[in-house]
Amino acid sequence: MTSLAAGKKPGAGKKPGAGKKPGAGKKPGAGKKPGAGERPGRAAGAFADRLLSLGARSHAAACGLLVLLCLACFLPGFASLQPMDRDEPRFAQASKQMLETGDLVDIRFQGEARHKKPVGIYWAQSAVVGAAEALGVKQARTTIALYRIPSLFGAVAAVLLTYWAALAFLPRRHAFLAAALFGACAMLSAEARLAKTDALLAATAVAAMGGLARAWLRGRAGRLPGGTVLAFWLAVALGILIKGPMVPLFAGLAALALSVKARSGAWLRSLRPGLGLLIVLAVAAPWFVAIAVKSGGAFFGEAVGHDMLGKVGTAQTQHWAPPGTYLLVIFGTFWPAAAFAAMAVPFAWQARREDAVAFLIAWVVPAWLVFEAVPTKLPHYVLPLCPALAILAVMAVARGAVHRGRPGARLVALLVPLVPLGLTIGLCAAAWRLDGVLPVAGLPLLVAATLVAAAAWHLFAAGFTERALAVSVLAAMLLSPAVFGLTQPVLASLKVSPRLAALRAELPCAPAEVATLGYREPSLVFLTGTDLAMLDSGDEAAAFLAAGGCRLLYVEDRFREPVRAALAARDLHPRTIGRVAGFNINGGKPVGLDAYAVTP
Numbered sequence: 001m002t003s004l005a006a007g008k009k010p011g012a013g014k015k016p017g018a019g020k021k022p023g024a025g026k027k028p029g030a031g032k033k034p035g036a037g038e039r040p041g042r043a044a045g046a047f048a049d050r051l052l053s054l055g056a057r058s059h060a061a062a063c064g065l066l067v068l069l070c071l072a073c074f075l076p077g078f079a080s081l082q083p084m085d086r087d088e089p090r091f092a093q094a095s096k097q098m099l100e101t102g103d104l105v106d107i108r109f110q111g112e113a114r115h116k117k118p119v120g121i122y123w124a125q126s127a128v129v130g131a132a133e134a135l136g137v138k139q140a141r142t143t144i145a146l147y148r149i150p151s152l153f154g155a156v157a158a159v160l161l162t163y164w165a166a167l168a169f170l171p172r173r174h175a176f177l178a179a180a181l182f183g184a185c186a187m188l189s190a191e192a193r194l195a196k197t198d199a200l201l202a203a204t205a206v207a208a209m210g211g212l213a214r215a216w217l218r219g220r221a222g223r224l225p226g227g228t229v230l231a232f233w234l235a236v237a238l239g240i241l242i243k244g245p246m247v248p249l250f251a252g253l254a255a256l257a258l259s260v261k262a263r264s265g266a267w268l269r270s271l272r273p274g275l276g277l278l279i280v281l282a283v284a285a286p287w288f289v290a291i292a293v294k295s296g297g298a299f300f301g302e303a304v305g306h307d308m309l310g311k312v313g314t315a316q317t318q319h320w321a322p323p324g325t326y327l328l329v330i331f332g333t334f335w336p337a338a339a340f341a342a343m344a345v346p347f348a349w350q351a352r353r354e355d356a357v358a359f360l361i362a363w364v365v366p367a368w369l370v371f372e373a374v375p376t377k378l379p380h381y382v383l384p385l386c387p388a389l390a391i392l393a394v395m396a397v398a399r400g401a402v403h404r405g406r407p408g409a410r411l412v413a414l415l416v417p418l419v420p421l422g423l424t425i426g427l428c429a430a431a432w433r434l435d436g437v438l439p440v441a442g443l444p445l446l447v448a449a450t451l452v453a454a455a456a457w458h459l460f461a462a463g464f465t466e467r468a469l470a471v472s473v474l475a476a477m478l479l480s481p482a483v484f485g486l487t488q489p490v491l492a493s494l495k496v497s498p499r500l501a502a503l504r505a506e507l508p509c510a511p512a513e514v515a516t517l518g519y520r521e522p523s524l525v526f527l528t529g530t531d532l533a534m535l536d537s538g539d540e541a542a543a544f545l546a547a548g549g550c551r552l553l554y555v556e557d558r559f560r561e562p563v564r565a566a567l568a569a570r571d572l573h574p575r576t577i578g579r580v581a582g583f584n585i586n587g588g589k590p591v592g593l594d595a596y597a598v599t600p
Contacts, residue, residue, distance in 0.1 A: 041454075041455035041456065041458040041459040041462070041464075041467075041468075041471060044452055044455045044456075044459075044471045044474060045455070045459045045464055045467040045468075045470075045471055047474075048467055048470030048471045048473070048474060049466075049467055049470065051065065051470065052173055052176065052177060052466070052470055053173070055172075055173065055176035055177075055180075056171075056172045056173035056176060059172070062163060062172060062175070062176040062179075063160055063163065065176070065180075066159050066160055066163060066176070066179055066180060066183060067156060067160070069159070069180055069183050069184065069473070069477065070155065070156045070159050070183050070192075071156075072477045072480065072481070073183060073184060073189050073192075073476060073477055073480040074152055074155055074156070074189060074192035074193065074480070075152075076480055076481035076484045076485025076486075077193065077481075077483075077484025077485045077488050077489070078145055078148060078152065078192075078193055078484075079143075079144075079145040080485075080488065080489045081144075081193055081484060081488055082144070082494065082495045082497065082498050082523065083144045083195075083497065083498075083522075083523035083526055083527065084194060084523075084585070085497075085521045085522055085523050085584075085585065085586040086521065086522050086523075086586050087194075087196055088144075088194045088195050088196055088523075089144075089195075089521075089522035089523040089525065089526040089527075090109055090114065090522045091121060091122070091125065091147070091195050091196055091197070092125065092144060092147040092195045092526050093109055093110075093522060093525055093526045093530070094107050094108060094109050094114050094122055095121075095122045095125035095126045095129065095147060095195075096129070096141050096142075096147075096526065096530070097109070097110075097530055098122055098123075098126045099126055099129060099130055099133075099141060100141075100530060104119075104123065104126070105119070105287065105290045105291055105294050106291070106294055106295070107119060107122055109522070109525075110525060110530055110532075113295065113298065113299075113302070115291075115295065115298060115299040115301075115302035115303050116302065116303055117197060117242075117243060117244065117303070118240065118241050118242065118243070118244055118284075118287065118288070118303075119241060119287050119291070120197075120200070120238065120241035120242035120243075121150065121195075121196070121197045121200060121242055124150035124200070125146075125147045125149075125150055125195060128146055128147070128149045128150060129141060129143075129146045129147060132146050142501075142526065142527055144195065144526070147195035148192075148193060148194065148195045150195075150199075150200060151191060151192055151193070151194055151195060151196065151198075151199040151200065152192050152193075152199070153200075154192075154199035154200035154201075154202065154203045155183075155188055155189075155191060155192035155199040155202070155203075156192075157203040158182070158188065158199065158202040158203040158206050158387070159179050159180075159182055159183035159188075160179070161203055161206040161207045161210060162178065162179040162182045162183075162206050162387040162390065162391075163175050163176060163178070163179035164207075164210050165206055165207075165209060165210030165213060165387060165391070166178040166179060166387075166390075166391045166394075168210065168213045168214050168217055168218075168356075169213070169217075169356045169359075169360070169391055169395060170391065170394060170395060170398065174394045174395070174398050175391075175394075177394050177466070177469060177470060178387070178390045178391045178393070178394040179387075179390070180470070180473045181336070181337040181340075181390040181393065181394070181469060181472075181473060182337070182386055182387050182390045183473075184336060184337070184472070184473040184476035184477065185333070185334050185335065185336075185337060185386060185390075185476070186332065186333055186334070186335045186419075186476075187333035187334060187379060187380060187383050187386070188202065188383065188386070189476070189480050189484075190380075191380055191383065193484065197242050197243050198243075198380045198383055200242050201239060201242050201243045201246060201247070201383075201384060202383050202384050202387075204235045204236075204238050204239035204242060204247050205235070205239060205246070205247050205250050205384035206384065206387050207231055207232070207234075207235035208232055208235035208236050208239065208247050208250065208251050209250065209251065209254065209363055209384075209387070209388070210231070211224075211228050211229070211231050211232030211235065211271070212232060212251050212254060212255065212271075212359075213359050213363075214228050215228075215232070215267060215268065215270045215271050216258055216267060216355065216359050217355055217356065217359065219267055219268075219269075219270030219271070222270075223270060224270045224271065229270075229271055229272050229275070229276070230279070232251075232271055232276070233271075233275070233276035233279040233280060234279065234283070235247065236248060236251065236276070236280055237279055237280040237282075237283035237284050238283065240280065240283075240284045241283065241284050241287065244303065246384070247384075249367065249370075250363070250367050250384055250385075253362070253366035253367050253370070254359070254362040254363050254366065254367075255268060255362075256366070257361075257362040257365075257366050258358065258359065258362050261358055261362075319376045319377055319378055320375050320376065320377070321375075321377040323372045323373060324372060325372070325377050326368065326371060326372055326377065326379075326381075326382050327372075329379050330382065331415055331419075332419060333379045333380075333382075333383075334386050334389065335415070335416070335419045335476075336416050336419070336453065336456070336472035336473070336475060336476055337386075337389065337390050337393055337469070337472070338389075338415065339412050339413050339414075339415040339416055340393040340396075340397065340402060340413075340465075340468075340469060341389040341390070341392060341393040342412055343393075343396070343402045343406060343409055343412055343413075344392050344393045344395070344396035344397075344401065344402055346401070346406075347392075347395075347396040347399065347401035347402065348360070348361055348392055348396070350401075356395070357392070357395070360388045360391060360392045360395075363385065363388040364385045364388045364389060364392075367382075367384075367385055368382060368385060393469070394469070397465050397466055397469060398466075402465055403463065403465055404460060404461055404462075404463055404465075409460075410457075410460070410461050413457050413460045413461070413468070414457060416453045416456050416457050416460075416468075416472050416475070417450055417453040417454040417456070417457050417475075419453070420446065420449045420450040420453050420475060420479050421450045421453075423446070423479070423483065424443070424446040424447065424449075424450055427439055427442070427446065427483065427487050428443070430491070431487070431490065431491060434491065434493035434494070434582075434583050435490070435491060435492055435493050437490060439486065439487040439490055441486040441487070441490065442482045442483070442485075442486030442487035442490075443487075445478055445479075445481060445482035445486060446479070446482040446483070446487070448478050448482075449475050449476075449478035449479035449482055450475075452471060452474055452475040452478055453471075453472060453475035453479075455471055455475075456468045456469075456471040456472040456474075456475060459471055492582070493581075493582040493583045494582060494583055494585055495582065496519075496521070496580055496582040496583075496584060496591060496593075497521055497523035497524045497526075497527055498523075498527060499580045499582070500519075500524060500527075500528070500554055500580050500593065500595070501524070501527035501528050503552070503577060503578045503580070503595045504528055504552055506577065506578075507550060507552060507577070507597060507599065508599060509550035509599045509600060510550065511550065512550045512551060512552050512597075513531075513533070513544075513547075513549060513550065513551045513552070514528050514529065514531075514532050514533070514551075514552045514553075514554075515532065515533035515534070515535050515541070515544045515551075515552075515553050515554070516532060516533070516534060516535065516553070516554040516555075516556075517535040517536075517537075517538075517540070517541045517553065517554065517555045517556060517559045517563065518554075518555065518556025518557075518558055518559045518593070519554060519556045519584075519591065519593055520534055521584070521586060524554075535553075537562065537566075538559060538561075538562030538563040538564075538565060538566035538567075539562075539566045541553055541555060541559070541563045541566060541567075542563065542566035542567050542569070542570050542572060545567070545572055545574050545596065545598050546570055546572055548598070548600070549598075549600060550598075550599055550600060551597065551598045552577075552595060552596070552597050553574070553595070553596045553597075554593045554594075554595055555593060555594050555595075555596065556591065556592070556593050557591075557592040557593065557594075560594065563596075572598075574596040574597060574598045575596065575597050575598070575599075576594055576595065576596055576597075577595050577596070577597045578594075578595045579592065579593070579594050579595070580592070580593050580595070581593075
């Protein structure tokens, strides 16, 4: 690797990409013994450097360390985090209903057809929960952590596959670092804890792009190994079952851009598209045929005509944002690597004619432009592009193109400590405002994560860029348990649905008929049962309680007076068994509910 030693400004006199192969030569910072100026980050930097060296010993060592990194970042808070409205409990509830009905083709949320995404994620979640039930796990169907296990495996697989993809561009040490940066990123850490499609989508997308990269870089010289071809097409097929056209979109846009660059698409023949089409049809087609027959074609009308094209044509579900939004939010969602990826952009432009760099650009830019142009914007849409950004950042660092001497480089690198600092302040303010407490348990680790991130900045400012990247990963490994494992559980105001569901367990009778008026979050359906009745008026609420038996009614504050009037008109006197007040994350506003019960 190009040395960052003193006496020669990193990258000076060389065009990025010229000279030594990445990984050759001295270690970063070789020939420059850390002195007094480097002491705040010296220990962390030395420890991170030893971890990089350990990961570079063998593929097994690299993969083992990456799995440990993933578990440190993804497991804290995995079980204690409440079902996050609204998408997560919708997915989980639909999977639960598959188990309840035994119908593995149709996808439903209560009585409504959920024809938005293909069946892959529902099969994965149903399989895990079904296995847990078979093993005797109590209340498996309402344990959200079980539904998150496919996302956890998907996130870990995405990190390991990023390492595999990066090996097409970088030596083992740097491929390990690139995968670690992706594994440490805030967005993947969040998606690993959510029972949704996006972690599994990231895994299939990275697998497909890793195969496509080998076709571009090596396939033109001869046939690709059969395993690479199979990996590519299986990733495409599974990606279609998980999120429809997204993996073909990523691979197709990149292939188109590279074919334009090469003025030929002949390089794609090494992927054996005829065989690939058969694989995709064999894996994905049976369910699409089955759902078309079962729904009378309604699935395609809803999934394509409403869900997909609705996002393209209008800002669906109030998630509109202007073009350029992802360029801003990526500095938070792709923390801690985003600052280094931003500093790698000049290198990418200067080296754009190199095949390796051209592929990474083709992986990111076309799809990114599509997402920026679409009115509906959600942060996780660009998650499958982040492995390419991590690889590009490490490649630029390895070639000496990212260093403290670049104009504004130290200022951009300040984002590494500023994000955990801002998060620490924000969490303290939120906990105090919502619950009147401070996150005492998590505060020491939040401060430690901020200090380690500051050490990463100090290493960068001292000229140890590779070590700075590695130390920023260590900061993420501290921040994740601080936020999800220690701080999140004490924010009771955010756990409205779990607190409401707990009131049902206190009823002296069972089974209880449950209804809600006003508060309709999917998490309440998931936690209380598929048969949760959604009421529209005070009269309906009074009629529900008047039906007798064991009944529980949740009434949001805005419906309190109409319900009281309707109860008085019927001379009903249900018992108030509890009150829950909190903050509805999805609505972005405070919410309060009273719980009324009648018992035999």
